[in-house]
Amino acid sequence: MSQLAKCVYRFGRDASGFDVTEGSASMNALLGGKGANLAEMCRIGLPVPPGFTVSCSVCTKFTKGELGWSDIEDDVWSALSDLEERMGKKLGDSSDPLLVSVRSGAPISMPGMMDTILNLGMNDQSVLGIIDQTQNERFGWDSYRRFIQMFSNVVMGIDSDLFENILTKKKLKRGVKDDSQLCVEDLKDVVARFKEIFEEQVDAQVHPEVLVDGKVSFPQDPRLQLQLAIRAVFASWNNSRARLYRKRNEISDDLGTAVNVQAMVFGNKGNTSATGVAFTRNPANGDKAFYGDFLINAQGEDVVAGIRNTQSLDELSGIEEFKHVSKELEEIFVLLENHYRDMCDIEYTIEQGKLWMLQTRVGKRTAQAALKIAMDMCEEGLISKHEAIMRVDPTQIDQLLHPQINPDAQIDVLCRGLNASPGAAVGEVVFSSDDAVAKAAEGIPCILVRWETNPDDLKGMIAAQGILTSHGGKTSHAAVIARGMGKPCVCGCEALKIDAASKTVKVKGTCVEIHEGDIVSIDGTDGIVVLGQVDLIQPKVCGDLETFLSWADDVRHDEKLGHTIGVRVNADNPQDAQLALEFGAEAIGLCRTEHMFLGKRKQIIQNFILGESDDVKEQALSDLLKVQIDDFYQMFKIMDGKDVIVRLLDPPLHEFVDDPRELAVEIARLETEGAEEEIIKKKTARLHVIDALSEVNPMLGLRGCRLAIVHPELLDMQVYALAGAMARLIKDGFDPHPEIMIPLVSIDQELKLLRERCEKIIAQVEAEFGVALSIPIGTMIELPRACVCSADIAQHADFFSFGTNDLTQTTFGFSRDDVESAFVPTYLRQGFLQKNPFETLDKGVNELIKLAISGGRSTKPGLTVGVCGETGGDPASINTFYADQVSYVSCSPYRVPIARLSAAQAKLRSLDK
Ligand code: ADP
Ligand code: MG
Ligand code: MG
Secondary structure (H helix, E strand, O other): OOOOOOOEEEEOEOOOOOEOOOOOHHHHHHHHHHHHHHHHHHHOOOOOOOEEEEOHHHHHHHHOOOOOHHHHHHHHHHHHHHHHHHHOOEEOOOOOEEOEEEEEEOOOOOOOOOOEEEEEOOOOOHHHHHHHHHOOHHHHHHHHHHHHHHHHHHHHOOOHHHHHHHHHHHHHHHOOOOHHHOOHHHHHHHHHHHHHHHHHHOOOOOOHHHEEOOEEOOOOOHHHHHHHHHHHHHHHOOOHHHHHHHHHOOOOOOOOOEEEEEEOOOOOOOOOOEEEEEEOOOOOOOOOOOEEEEEEOOOOOHHHHOOOOOEEHHHHHHOHHHHHHHHHHHHHHHHHHHHHOOOEEEEEEEEOOEEEEEEEEEOOOOHHHHHHHHHHHHHOOOOOHHHHHHOOOHHHHHHHOOOEEOOOOOOOEEEEOEEEEOOEEEEEEEOOHHHHHHHHHOOOOEEEEEOOOOHHHHHHHHHOOEEEEOOOOOOOHHHHHHHHHOOOEEEOOOOEEEEOOOOEEEEOOOOOEEEOOOEEEEEOOOOEEEEOOOOEEOOOOOHHHHHHHHHHHHHHHOOOOOOOOEEEEEOOOHHHHHHHHHOOOOOEEEEEOHHHHOHHHHHHHHHHHHOOOHHHHHHHHHHHHHHHHHHHHHHHHHOOOOEEEEEOOOOOHHHHOOOHHHHHHHHHHHHHHOOOHHHHHHHHHHHHHHHHHOOOOHHHOOOOHHHHHHOHHHHHHHHHHHHHHHHHHHHOOOOOEEEEEEOOOOOHHHHHHHHHHHHHHHHHHHHHHOOOOOOOEEEEEOOHHHHHOHHHHHHHOOEEEEOHHHHHHHHHOOOHHHHHHHOHHHHHHHOOOOOOOOOOOOHHHHHHHHHHHHHHHHHOOOOEEEEOOHHHHOHHHHHHHHHOOOOEEEEOHHHHHHHHHHHHHHHHHHHHO
């Protein structure tokens, strides 16, 4: 391998204090985030325990079977010898041994998803060496038992609970609460028991490498320990929870993880030692304040695992032994923030008063925090306005629009915990991830209630509406993962006494007992728990978000930076239109009219469709006209001064009539009951008409503009209502801007004919009302033929609007409702599709769109082209639409803020290129 490519990179100092670091933050893809940032911290002079990183590309090749251990062995052993030389200690030495951690670290942070082993190098000999060096017998045995436990779990896959149970039993026997209260004899005994578990659990056939004299035994050779650990970390890249996490976060399976081998430092050497995690700003709300938890006399994972209750970082400076370290830490926080120009997440350990930095990365945060930090840092001059805009993930904005408890609601707070991840949720209590998954499958919202979550709970956290824990701080597993997912979470709610086995919770200080299936509400913004269902409301865009989006709008409208992409809304009723205006929509890009025919009005349209005589049909049309005029009047009034694109009736007519199967059943019933001949005859006639309407492929049948060509009186009615509403509004002193959009055109003649018909009606209304009406008439482009023949179609169109839902269906020949469950998931899994094409614009569909735009604009330069399908609110698709020179996107009301930000980011991104 050495000849092929460098696979190991050193970091930290040599024996004479000289920095020998080979990596840097820019080598993230090769060294993983942890490795690259450890190297970077060494470069800027921070105290980091020395070590080396085996690169991610080795992992990738290992996984694919292109490399084996023998190919990298030499490089690893020479890096180890070098580390031993730098530290002046040897792995496994019986008088002064080196111990190392073996840490995973991928290019994109996947907290808690892969594995880490601490204290590697411990064996029956070196434990004595450690004790000799530290003069601390307890520490020696405690470190050894931790190593056996982690090694057994990570390398051999032995259930950690087997080990925890032994510790718990020991503690019970001694009548003590914490591990730290166990004495030397206890720990020696624990080590012996742990080794027995190893011997019992490891399958000799699967792991012949740990056989001694034909018997499984805990490996004493530190090099064998290291080899097995490195390979296990590589393998952890493909464990099921890591795979699930990647899938959910759209992280490629090809990146691989690096392995960091690093000299150990010890936070568990007594009361002048500690270990902690910190953020340079508050990751929950963005406040500019150092934030974190620590534990005295503890190691590594203890803080995040919620094993003991942590202390808040603020308390560190108040403890005499840690005063100086606290000051040093704060200086480092500032240094790191300035260096990375972003909020950093930090892991550190204090060993007998000396501070060591173990990890840093740009910290994960809630949407609220992302927004505040970006805006604050811009104000502080640390980043530019454009950078600030790029710092907030548009999909995260969604979190800010999450439900909250109605402030007017009367609520009785049952108990309080930490406000770990914002938003409110209501659901049935479940106590395990499997139960959460089962509830979700039944469509029942649930709240996952746990003592603390662990990485195996990921699936349950995905399935639940919210997460509630009784233990752990704001940096605990539950808190970090929930924030990343944007799920409401209340953690560390100590009043809850959870008994997962009997599926009940008692609440301290009350006589309340909650059982599985009971409803609770949680609010992760305030950290409260309420018994029963509370009223939730949707928040408005206000405060920080409004200001931030106005920055985004400034960029979006700045013609010097590039063309402006408008943001419109798909709204069919006045309420949605009003909401969308509050969210900053500039116009209505799609107003569907079929929704106006539902409810009570269904009867009227049925009379039109099924009416036996012309009189009945005419009466139905005139009834429809009356209600439609009013519908349009209200819509155009709310959108005063703004465009409203109205799409003429689109769906196949049989969507409005009764289900023929139900009708047939009813007729059969009437017949057996001996109902009147006349009634049965009438129903049967109706059934025949409905049957005649049925189509084999309705989505490709009589719908869209084809309806208007076969039933022109429908179009006449709709256009008359639209123009009539406009005329009345003008007379009432308003400024209405309706436009007419004709759906599903594939042949230019269709549009030509229908346009002429619309213009005739508009002229008629103008004459009747005595007002001039200017109403642009355009078409939806949603069929491949329309894309290909767009130059012809544009002759008759004042605008185009891409209906990407139908265009995606017809381009792929996928029937959306059928394929989304039938095989799209399989295609995604197999990698045929990277994303669901109904959510994110597909490459092939985009080619058609580009063709259509260039054709349309070759006929009419500057032709307005919009997008009104699902993809109009998707950040990645908006990026593509910007490049396509689309004039605007139109999406559902809640996505309007996301689209505003995405459109600004698309422009800024295009400047970078
Ligand atoms: P994760 O990616 O899950 O955070 P880490 O590799 O950061 O895993 O390790 C887990 C814990 O072990 C961390 O809290 C870290 O501080 C601690 N740790 C890792 N390496 C060392 C070391 N060399 N000395 C002391 N503690 C360590
Ligand atoms: Mg961890
Ligand atoms: Mg870590």
